[in-house]
Amino acid sequence: MIHIRIIELAMASSIAATFAEGPIIINNSDCVEKSYKNFFKDFKSLGGISNVLIVLAKILK
Structure with missing residues (x-):
């Protein structure tokens, strides 16, 4: 259950970030x-804007 809530939180945060005045970083999106x-x-x-950043630590795994 906790994992599903994290996924939902990432999606909701992405949508909410469209109203932010500056950049928002969502880790592990x-x-x-x-x-x-x-x-x-x-x-x-x-119409949403998202830029996916790949963290070097993930690449090295």
Whole structure:
């Protein structure tokens, strides 16, 4: 249950960030892919802005 709530929080935070005056960083936002693989693609198609940053530590795993 906790994992699902984290995914929902990442999605909700992405949507809420559209109203922010400055940049918002959502760590581990890739967790969304586990339940909604095209979330950020759909988010962008609806006018949302997201820039995905790949952390070097994840690449080295």
